[in-house]
Amino acid sequence: MPLEPSVREAMLSAVPSLRAFAISLSGNVDRADDLVQETLLRAMANIDSFQPGTNMSAWLFTILRNLFRSEYRKRRREVEDSDGSYADTLTSHPEQHGRIEFEEFRKALAQLPSDQREALILVGASGFSYEEAAGICSCAVGTIKSRVNRARTRLSELLAIDSADDFGPDQSTRAVLSAGGRR
Protein backbone atom coordinates (compact mmCIF):
# COMPACT_ATOMS: atom_id res chain seq x y z
CA MET A 1 0.00 0.00 0.00
CA PRO A 2 1.25 3.50 -0.75
CA LEU A 3 2.11 5.73 2.19
CA GLU A 4 -0.66 7.65 3.87
CA PRO A 5 -0.37 11.27 2.72
CA SER A 6 0.01 12.43 6.32
CA VAL A 7 2.79 9.89 6.93
CA ARG A 8 4.59 10.88 3.77
CA GLU A 9 4.27 14.54 4.72
CA ALA A 10 5.66 13.88 8.20
CA MET A 11 8.60 11.96 6.75
CA LEU A 12 9.48 14.65 4.24
CA SER A 13 9.22 17.42 6.78
CA ALA A 14 11.69 15.56 9.01
CA VAL A 15 14.27 15.27 6.22
CA PRO A 16 16.00 18.66 6.62
CA SER A 17 16.79 18.11 10.29
CA LEU A 18 17.58 14.43 9.70
CA ARG A 19 20.19 15.55 7.19
CA ALA A 20 21.62 18.08 9.60
CA PHE A 21 21.81 15.37 12.26
CA ALA A 22 23.46 12.93 9.85
CA ILE A 23 26.00 15.52 8.71
CA SER A 24 26.82 16.39 12.30
CA LEU A 25 27.34 12.71 13.09
CA SER A 26 29.29 11.69 10.02
CA GLY A 27 30.94 14.98 9.10
CA ASN A 28 30.40 14.20 5.44
CA VAL A 29 27.53 15.20 3.18
CA ASP A 30 27.60 12.19 0.88
CA ARG A 31 27.70 9.71 3.71
CA ALA A 32 25.02 11.69 5.51
CA ASP A 33 22.68 11.64 2.52
CA ASP A 34 23.22 7.91 2.14
CA LEU A 35 22.33 7.52 5.80
CA VAL A 36 19.15 9.55 5.33
CA GLN A 37 18.22 7.49 2.27
CA GLU A 38 18.78 4.22 4.13
CA THR A 39 16.76 5.59 7.04
CA LEU A 40 13.80 6.46 4.82
CA LEU A 41 13.92 3.06 3.12
CA ARG A 42 13.91 1.28 6.47
CA ALA A 43 11.14 3.50 7.74
CA MET A 44 8.94 2.79 4.72
CA ALA A 45 9.62 -0.93 4.94
CA ASN A 46 8.69 -0.90 8.62
CA ILE A 47 5.95 1.69 8.52
CA ASP A 48 3.57 -0.75 10.23
CA SER A 49 5.65 -0.49 13.39
CA PHE A 50 5.24 3.28 13.48
CA GLN A 51 2.47 4.25 15.86
CA PRO A 52 0.30 6.99 14.38
CA GLY A 53 0.17 10.00 16.63
CA THR A 54 3.66 9.49 17.99
CA ASN A 55 6.64 11.59 16.99
CA MET A 56 7.67 10.69 13.42
CA SER A 57 10.78 12.79 13.67
CA ALA A 58 11.98 11.01 16.84
CA TRP A 59 11.28 7.64 15.20
CA LEU A 60 13.35 8.54 12.12
CA PHE A 61 16.18 9.96 14.24
CA THR A 62 16.26 6.68 16.18
CA ILE A 63 16.57 4.66 12.97
CA LEU A 64 19.27 6.94 11.58
CA ARG A 65 21.23 6.91 14.79
CA ASN A 66 21.19 3.11 14.94
CA LEU A 67 22.29 2.86 11.32
CA PHE A 68 25.13 5.29 11.93
CA ARG A 69 26.31 3.44 15.00
CA SER A 70 26.36 0.06 13.31
CA GLU A 71 28.22 1.53 10.37
CA TYR A 72 30.65 3.26 12.72
CA ARG A 73 31.33 0.04 14.62
CA LYS A 74 31.88 -1.84 11.38
CA ARG A 75 34.24 0.80 10.06
CA ARG A 76 36.21 0.80 13.28
CA ARG A 77 36.63 -2.94 13.09
CA GLU A 78 37.73 -2.70 9.49
CA VAL A 79 40.44 -0.13 10.06
CA GLU A 80 41.28 -1.23 13.61
CA ASP A 81 40.82 2.31 14.70
CA SER A 82 42.52 3.04 17.97
CA ASP A 83 40.02 5.68 18.94
CA GLY A 84 41.11 8.53 16.79
CA SER A 85 42.00 7.85 13.21
CA TYR A 86 38.36 7.53 12.20
CA ALA A 87 37.73 10.81 13.94
CA ASP A 88 40.57 12.25 11.88
CA THR A 89 38.84 11.25 8.67
CA LEU A 90 35.85 13.21 9.93
CA THR A 91 37.93 16.34 10.13
CA SER A 92 40.02 15.94 7.01
CA HIS A 93 37.63 14.68 4.37
CA PRO A 94 37.58 17.13 1.47
CA GLU A 95 33.85 16.97 0.78
CA GLN A 96 32.76 18.74 3.89
CA HIS A 97 29.52 20.48 4.27
CA GLY A 98 29.20 24.01 5.30
CA ARG A 99 30.58 27.40 4.82
CA ILE A 100 34.04 28.34 5.92
CA GLU A 101 32.60 30.17 8.92
CA PHE A 102 31.74 26.87 10.53
CA GLU A 103 35.04 25.18 9.78
CA GLU A 104 36.49 25.55 13.24
CA PHE A 105 33.25 24.64 14.93
CA ARG A 106 32.81 21.56 12.76
CA LYS A 107 36.31 20.34 13.54
CA ALA A 108 35.75 20.81 17.25
CA LEU A 109 32.45 18.94 17.05
CA ALA A 110 34.15 16.05 15.24
CA GLN A 111 36.59 15.69 18.12
CA LEU A 112 33.87 14.93 20.64
CA PRO A 113 33.16 11.30 21.49
CA SER A 114 30.21 10.26 19.35
CA ASP A 115 27.84 9.68 22.27
CA GLN A 116 28.46 13.22 23.50
CA ARG A 117 28.17 14.67 20.03
CA GLU A 118 24.82 13.06 19.31
CA ALA A 119 23.40 14.04 22.71
CA LEU A 120 24.45 17.65 22.24
CA ILE A 121 22.96 17.85 18.76
CA LEU A 122 19.69 16.20 19.70
CA VAL A 123 19.11 18.48 22.66
CA GLY A 124 20.99 21.60 21.61
CA ALA A 125 20.02 21.88 17.95
CA SER A 126 17.34 19.40 16.89
CA GLY A 127 14.84 20.61 19.45
CA PHE A 128 14.30 17.33 21.29
CA SER A 129 13.68 17.26 25.02
CA TYR A 130 16.10 15.36 27.27
CA GLU A 131 13.43 12.65 27.54
CA GLU A 132 13.06 12.33 23.77
CA ALA A 133 16.83 12.28 23.29
CA ALA A 134 17.10 9.54 25.92
CA GLY A 135 14.49 7.55 23.98
CA ILE A 136 16.38 8.01 20.70
CA CYS A 137 19.67 6.91 22.28
CA SER A 138 18.08 4.20 24.47
CA CYS A 139 19.66 5.47 27.64
CA ALA A 140 18.66 7.20 30.85
CA VAL A 141 17.71 10.88 30.93
CA GLY A 142 20.52 11.51 33.42
CA THR A 143 23.00 9.98 30.99
CA ILE A 144 21.89 12.37 28.25
CA LYS A 145 22.20 15.32 30.62
CA SER A 146 25.72 14.42 31.64
CA ARG A 147 26.77 13.78 28.03
CA VAL A 148 25.41 17.18 27.00
CA ASN A 149 27.25 18.86 29.85
CA ARG A 150 30.51 17.13 29.04
CA ALA A 151 30.10 17.96 25.36
CA ARG A 152 29.56 21.64 26.14
CA THR A 153 32.57 21.79 28.42
CA ARG A 154 34.80 20.04 25.92
CA LEU A 155 33.60 22.19 23.03
CA SER A 156 34.24 25.37 24.92
CA GLU A 157 37.78 24.13 25.63
CA LEU A 158 38.37 23.20 22.00
CA LEU A 159 37.06 26.52 20.79
CA ALA A 160 38.85 28.36 23.57
CA ILE A 161 35.79 30.24 24.71
CA ASP A 162 36.44 31.77 28.08
CA SER A 163 33.73 34.32 27.97
CA ALA A 164 31.18 35.58 25.53
CA ASP A 165 33.69 38.09 24.21
CA ASP A 166 36.44 35.58 23.72
CA PHE A 167 35.66 33.26 20.91
CA GLY A 168 39.03 31.98 19.93
CA PRO A 169 41.06 33.17 16.96
CA ASP A 170 38.35 32.50 14.41
CA GLN A 171 37.11 35.92 13.45
CA SER A 172 34.68 34.64 10.86
CA THR A 173 32.85 32.46 13.37
CA ARG A 174 32.61 35.43 15.62
CA ALA A 175 31.23 37.50 12.78
CA VAL A 176 28.53 34.93 12.12
CA LEU A 177 27.55 34.95 15.74
CA SER A 178 27.41 38.67 16.16
CA ALA A 179 25.36 38.85 12.98
CA GLY A 180 22.66 36.98 14.80
CA GLY A 181 23.50 33.29 14.62
CA ARG A 182 20.01 31.95 14.14
CA ARG A 183 18.60 33.10 10.85
Added chain:
Amino acid sequence: MMQNDVQTRMKRRGRLGRDVQSKLGKTLQAYFDDVVKEGVPDRFKDLLQQYDERKDKGSS
Protein backbone atom coordinates in the same frame (compact mmCIF):
# COMPACT_ATOMS: atom_id res chain seq x y z
CA MET B 1 46.06 22.11 20.18
CA MET B 2 47.91 23.34 23.22
CA GLN B 3 47.11 20.51 25.55
CA ASN B 4 48.56 22.07 28.69
CA ASP B 5 46.62 25.21 28.18
CA VAL B 6 43.42 23.24 27.84
CA GLN B 7 44.12 21.14 30.92
CA THR B 8 44.91 24.16 33.02
CA ARG B 9 41.72 25.81 31.98
CA MET B 10 39.71 22.68 32.64
CA LYS B 11 41.04 22.49 36.16
CA ARG B 12 40.31 26.10 36.76
CA ARG B 13 36.71 25.97 35.65
CA GLY B 14 33.90 24.00 37.13
CA ARG B 15 30.69 24.82 35.35
CA LEU B 16 30.43 26.80 32.17
CA GLY B 17 29.23 30.33 32.52
CA ARG B 18 25.83 31.24 31.18
CA ASP B 19 27.31 33.49 28.51
CA VAL B 20 29.59 30.74 27.22
CA GLN B 21 26.72 28.27 27.12
CA SER B 22 24.59 30.72 25.22
CA LYS B 23 27.39 31.40 22.73
CA LEU B 24 27.94 27.70 22.16
CA GLY B 25 24.23 27.10 21.82
CA LYS B 26 23.85 29.77 19.18
CA THR B 27 26.80 28.49 17.16
CA LEU B 28 25.50 24.93 17.30
CA GLN B 29 22.05 26.05 16.23
CA ALA B 30 23.44 28.16 13.40
CA TYR B 31 25.60 25.27 12.20
CA PHE B 32 22.60 22.93 12.26
CA ASP B 33 20.21 25.40 10.64
CA ASP B 34 22.70 25.99 7.85
CA VAL B 35 21.83 22.47 6.65
CA VAL B 36 18.14 22.57 7.60
CA LYS B 37 17.53 25.61 5.43
CA GLU B 38 18.58 23.61 2.36
CA GLY B 39 15.20 21.92 2.64
CA VAL B 40 14.41 18.53 1.12
CA PRO B 41 16.72 17.50 -1.73
CA ASP B 42 14.92 16.06 -4.76
CA ARG B 43 16.45 12.62 -4.30
CA PHE B 44 14.38 12.11 -1.16
CA LYS B 45 11.16 13.34 -2.72
CA ASP B 46 11.81 10.98 -5.61
CA LEU B 47 12.56 8.14 -3.22
CA LEU B 48 9.15 8.40 -1.55
CA GLN B 49 7.46 8.87 -4.91
CA GLN B 50 9.10 5.76 -6.34
CA TYR B 51 8.16 3.78 -3.28
CA ASP B 52 4.51 4.70 -3.72
CA GLU B 53 4.56 3.88 -7.42
CA ARG B 54 6.16 0.51 -6.78
CA LYS B 55 3.62 -0.26 -4.09
CA ASP B 56 0.79 0.70 -6.41
CA LYS B 57 2.01 -1.68 -9.09
CA GLY B 58 3.07 -4.37 -6.63
CA SER B 59 -0.38 -4.72 -5.10
CA SER B 60 -2.06 -5.51 -8.44
